[in-house]
Amino acid sequence: MNLWEHSSILIVVTPLIASIVNIFISLLKRSLCYPFFVGILGLCSLLSIDILSVVTTSGTIRYKLGGWTPPWGIEYTVDHLNAFLIIIISIISFIIAIYSKESIKKELTKARLPYFYSTYLLFVTGLLGITITGDIFNLYVFLEIASLAGYALIAIGERRSVLASFNYIIMGTVGACFYLLGVGYIYIITGSLNITDLSRLLPSLYESKVTLAALAFVVVGIAIKIALFPLHRWLPDSYTFAPSAVSAFASATMSKVGIYVLIRIFFTLFEPRFLTDITPLSNILIWWATVAIFFGSIIAIGQTDFKRTLSYILIAEVGYMVLGISLCNKEGFIGAVLHILNDAIMIACLFMIAGGIFYRVGSRNLEDFKGLGKSMPITMAAFTVAALSMIGIPPTGGFFSKWYLILGATKAEQWISVAALVFSSLVNAFIFFKLLEKIYFSKKEVIPKHNFRELPLSMIIPITIMALTILIIGFYSGRIISSLIRFTVPEGF
Amino acid sequence: METLISLKPLLAVAVSTLGALLIAITGEKARNLREAWSIFTSLAKFSIVASMLPDILNGKVIEYTLIKITPELIIKFKVDGLGIFFALTASFLWIITSFYSIGYMRGLNEHAQTRYFFYFAIALSATVGVAFSANMFTAFVFYEIITVSTFPLVAHKETEEAKKGARKYLTYLLGTSIAFQLTAIVITYSITGNLNFSSHGVFNKDISYELITIIFFLYIAGITKAAIMPLHSWLPAAMVAPTPVSALLHAVAVVKAGVFMVIRVVLYIFGSELLKTYNLGLVLALVASFTIIAASVIALRQDDLKLRLAYSTVSQLSYIVVGVALLTPSSITGSIMHIVTHAFGKITLFFTAGAIYVVTHKTKVSELDGIGRQMPFTMASFTLAALSMIGVPPLAGFISKWYLIFGALEAKQLFVLGVLAVSTILNACYFMPIVYAAFMKKQKYHISFGDNKREIREAPIFVLFPLILTAIATVLMFFYPFFFLEIIKIIVFGVKGGN
Numbered sequence: 001m002n003l004w005e006h007s008s009i010l011i012v013v014t015p016l017i018a019s020i021v022n023i024f025i026s027l028l029k030r031s032l033c034y035p036f037f038v039g040i041l042g043l044c045s046l047l048s049i050d051i052l053s054v055v056t057t058s059g060t061i062r063y064k065l066g067g068w069t070p071p072w073g074i075e076y077t078v079d080h081l082n083a084f085l086i087i088i089i090s091i092i093s094f095i096i097a098i099y100s101k102e103s104i105k106k107e108l109t110k111a112r113l114p115y116f117y118s119t120y121l122l123f124v125t126g127l128l129g130i131t132i133t134g135d136i137f138n139l140y141v142f143l144e145i146a147s148l149a150g151y152a153l154i155a156i157g158e159r160r161s162v163l164a165s166f167n168y169i170i171m172g173t174v175g176a177c178f179y180l181l182g183v184g185y186i187y188i189i190t191g192s193l194n195i196t197d198l199s200r201l202l203p204s205l206y207e208s209k210v211t212l213a214a215l216a217f218v219v220v221g222i223a224i225k226i227a228l229f230p231l232h233r234w235l236p237d238s239y240t241f242a243p244s245a246v247s248a249f250a251s252a253t254m255s256k257v258g259i260y261v262l263i264r265i266f267f268t269l270f271e272p273r274f275l276t277d278i279t280p281l282s283n284i285l286i287w288w289a290t291v292a293i294f295f296g297s298i299i300a301i302g303q304t305d306f307k308r309t310l311s312y313i314l315i316a317e318v319g320y321m322v323l324g325i326s327l328c329n330k331e332g333f334i335g336a337v338l339h340i341l342n343d344a345i346m347i348a349c350l351f352m353i354a355g356g357i358f359y360r361v362g363s364r365n366l367e368d369f370k371g372l373g374k375s376m377p378i379t380m381a382a383f384t385v386a387a388l389s390m391i392g393i394p395p396t397g398g399f400f401s402k403w404y405l406i407l408g409a410t411k412a413e414q415w416i417s418v419a420a421l422v423f424s425s426l427v428n429a430f431i432f433f434k435l436l437e438k439i440y441f442s443k444k445e446v447i448p449k450h451n452f453r454e455l456p457l458s459m460i461i462p463i464t465i466m467a468l469t470i471l472i473i474g475f476y477s478g479r480i481i482s483s484l485i486r487f488t489v490p491e492g493f
Numbered sequence: 494m495e496t497l498i499s500l501k502p503l504l505a506v507a508v509s510t511l512g513a514l515l516i517a518i519t520g521e522k523a524r525n526l527r528e529a530w531s532i533f534t535s536l537a538k539f540s541i542v543a544s545m546l547p548d549i550l551n552g553k554v555i556e557y558t559l560i561k562i563t564p565e566l567i568i569k570f571k572v573d574g575l576g577i578f579f580a581l582t583a584s585f586l587w588i589i590t591s592f593y594s595i596g597y598m599r600g601l602n603e604h605a606q607t608r609y610f611f612y613f614a615i616a617l618s619a620t621v622g623v624a625f626s627a628n629m630f631t632a633f634v635f636y637e638i639i640t641v642s643t644f645p646l647v648a649h650k651e652t653e654e655a656k657k658g659a660r661k662y663l664t665y666l667l668g669t670s671i672a673f674q675l676t677a678i679v680i681t682y683s684i685t686g687n688l689n690f691s692s693h694g695v696f697n698k699d700i701s702y703e704l705i706t707i708i709f710f711l712y713i714a715g716i717t718k719a720a721i722m723p724l725h726s727w728l729p730a731a732m733v734a735p736t737p738v739s740a741l742l743h744a745v746a747v748v749k750a751g752v753f754m755v756i757r758v759v760l761y762i763f764g765s766e767l768l769k770t771y772n773l774g775l776v777l778a779l780v781a782s783f784t785i786i787a788a789s790v791i792a793l794r795q796d797d798l799k800l801r802l803a804y805s806t807v808s809q810l811s812y813i814v815v816g817v818a819l820l821t822p823s824s825i826t827g828s829i830m831h832i833v834t835h836a837f838g839k840i841t842l843f844f845t846a847g848a849i850y851v852v853t854h855k856t857k858v859s860e861l862d863g864i865g866r867q868m869p870f871t872m873a874s875f876t877l878a879a880l881s882m883i884g885v886p887p888l889a890g891f892i893s894k895w896y897l898i899f900g901a902l903e904a905k906q907l908f909v910l911g912v913l914a915v916s917t918i919l920n921a922c923y924f925m926p927i928v929y930a931a932f933m934k935k936q937k938y939h940i941s942f943g944d945n946k947r948e949i950r951e952a953p954i955f956v957l958f959p960l961i962l963t964a965i966a967t968v969l970m971f972f973y974p975f976f977f978l979e980i981i982k983i984i985v986f987g988v989k990g991g992n
Binding site for chain 1: 560561562563564566568630633634637641644645648651655656659660663664667668671672675676679680682683
């Protein structure tokens with residue numbers, strides 16, 4: 001049997017099984033858990049690279065689970081968009097896994113470590129499952145796996161994280177229910193759950209009220225999961241109090257996967273014209289996202305906690321991506337998809353740095369960044385790169401996705417949205433340059449001597465890799481667009 | 494027009510980045526070697542730029558495509574007359590400033606000198622990058638790099654005041670470039686699909702008046718480095734930087750990158766015909782005229798010498814903008830000529846301000862009574878440069894003013910003549926009292942360090958020599974302007990399509 005043929009199922013099953021095996025390993029010897037954990041995620045990364053190369057050379061992969069043919073059986077479909085997300089999720093999860101070793105050791109008790117690894121693997125399973133499945137109910141299942149693992153991961157953080165996680169559970173469950181209701185309605189009128197099948201069945205039902213209700217439920221459900229303002233309330237607390245590695249990973253992937261689901265629903269399940277001509281959904285979402293960008297940015301200014309600042313910036317960034325896809329033109333869509341990649345790396349890098357600072361200084365307060373440029377030069381150089389990218393200064397990656405987003409908004413003549421994107425860049429400039437000034441031009445007040453050190457290698461290397469990636473993908477933006485993102489653009493744009 | 498493909502533009506940009514890395518690696522421990530890198534790279538940079546001159550004078554254009562990031566966003570260099578004119582000015586003055594910096598920084602025993610020289614080199618890299626940009630995107634990239642790399646130079650002292658100044662500097666430069674310039678670029682691209690600088694502009698003739706006006710003013714507001722009022726106040730704020738920074742960057746590289754971009758946008762993005770059709774040049778000329786007068790009036794009241802010079806810069810930069818906004822051959826000639834004449838004049842003035850500070854720690858105009866007797870060479874240079882600023886023959890400033898006056902007559906905009914006249918008087922009003930006080934008045938305070946009050950105490954040779962050199966240059970440029978006018982002829986010829 002050639003294992004590579006099955007890589008699309010293996011990439012989901014491997015972390016799933018590993019998460020259970022991990023518990024048994026921990027009973028034997030606890031120190032083996034970490035290498036096992038990293039090894040599995042390394043394997044996932046390899047599989048994701050394989051999937052990507054198959055998709056780019058021979059087109060969409062259709063994998064029938066257990067040999068059952070769709071629409072009865074579950075089918076895994078991997079096209080360019082899936083492959084793009086799978087590779088982002090697997091590689092970021094791998095890098096953060098390496099990073100997590102030291103940071104988690106400091107933030108959790110030893111006995112909890114194996115559970116952390118197992119839950120983390122489950123979380124990865126869920127996320128990969130969402131992006132790989134071609135079945136909207138199966139997608140719900142993976143969404144819940146990811147979410148439940150997410151609740152648990154957040155809850156093992158600081159003391160206040162329990163309440164944050166509880167909030168998240170309530171909001172997240174409401175979101176999941178809404179999504180499930182939407183799926184139910186779709187099933188009622190079509191009798192199918194397979195995305196490819198549905199895209200054939202649904203056009204004749206566009207006028208039906210049930211279809212509209214289903215879409216509304218699904219969109220709101222996902223909007224909660226991606227924390228689209230005003231459904232964002234769970235996010236800042238959760239990501240602030242969660243362990244650093246969890247904040248980094250969840251912020252980088254959870255919202256991006258949600259955006260992916262929206263893209264699938266809008267442009268594969270339905271057609272672009274359903275958003276623009278039949279319903280005013282495109283316009284509604286443009287305004288919704290614009291408000292989210294303004295809101296996230298404005299609130300971010302006032303924060304004193306670094307992770308909370310990042311959380312609100314993330315809320316604005318989610319607005320970017322939703323805006324990009326709802327503009328319904330080529331430039332906006334390319335911008336949104338490119339921003340999935342850029343934002344995942346930038347926000348992960350910044351949360352990792354936040355964790356690093358917490359590791360050494362024991363604080364997330366912006367005031368405690370003073371003078372860090374001297375004591376943590378490499379981390380702070382990485383921070384500078386990530387910050388410049390967040391602001392959108394060329395030639396960092398962040399500029400190019402922003403360029404396409406603004407171009408898309410201009411083409412659609414949505415001037416308020418253009419203003420929102422520009423405004424958010426300015427706010428990011430304000431926030432990050434204020435921090436850079438603290439880091440490089442302020443003297444450190446009295447802080448114990450042992451903190452004047454760079455991070456351990458296992459943290460500094462992942463952070464550096466992320467920062468370098470931000471620079472490199474900037475230069476390769478065109479390549480990424482022409483070899484991958486070009487194929488994800490829906491027909492009719 | 495013949496096009497050559499050559500690595501030289503890239504080398505000219507990259508050589509000082511490489512120099513910056515060497516400076517950073519060498520560090521404070523081997524400061525002589527570090528300074529040697531500064532001087533060596535500045536010489537190399539100038540030689541590379543100068544080596545491209547013969548081809549340009551033969552009417553050729555040198556191009557080099559560095560990287561195609563996406564099909565429309567391309568980092569590409571193109572050396573034409575305008576580009577090489579600015580690059581020559583900036584890279585030549587960098588050599589002189591390098592020597593001056595060494596004298597100044599060591600004379601004052603400044604801290605963080607490695608950081609200072611490092612960012613200085615990066616800023617020069619980006620300045621030449623702006624000069625050699627082939628399209629608006631490349632120019633924007635380097636424009637932003639200038640902003641970011643000069644931020645540490647403005648905040649150099651790390652005092653609250655310095656940080657406040659740097660904050661203002663960044664807010665104005667970065668803020669407007671993202672808010673207005675980037676938006677303008679995006680709109681330009683979405684309308685025309687083309688960001689290349691071309692001698693007839695990129696817009697079609699049938700574009701609506703409202704749209705073109707909006708884009709035009711987004712560009713002008715976005716290029717804040719040109720310090721057109723009301724977006725000028727970052728420049729006085731930047732005066733907290735060490736004097737060599739004010740001298741080269743805030744009198745030459747940074748601000749001239751601003752007016753250079755204005756010239757590029759006016760002539761190569763919009764094109765003179767389009768702007769003439771809609772009379773937009775005239776509006777810009779009015780705004781710049783206001784800046785000339787208002788900034789001069791403010792300069793009169795400044796007691797801090799560097800602030801007075803800064804407001805003078807704000808005013809003089811608008812000369813350049815007025816010249817290009819009038820869109821006639823002579824006015825453009827005057828405008829471009831003013832880039833170099835103002836550069837040499839103003840850098841001398843800043844050098845003298847720095848020299849005075851190094852020797853006496855005085856920064857106020859009111860404290861300079863009788864200083865001419867103590868520092869005769871410095872103050873003589875100051876006088877020459879000030880006269881050049883006013884536009885008195887036989888000094889360089891006269892040449893550019895002469896062409897500007899001609900341009901105003903050609904364009905039949907007589908108000909510009911009035912503005913130039915009033916401004917000349919105001920220039921005299923804020924410069925001549927300093928000269929008078931320095932040589933004629935008696936010392937109020939004893940600026941002395943020992944017993945000999947009348948002793949000549951000039952700045953160290955590294956500080957003194959550069960400023961004498963640039964002062965002499967302002968005289969020479971009056972007698973030998975042909976070299977510069979030759980390049981300008983090519984630029985004007987290209988823009989006007991052969992008239």
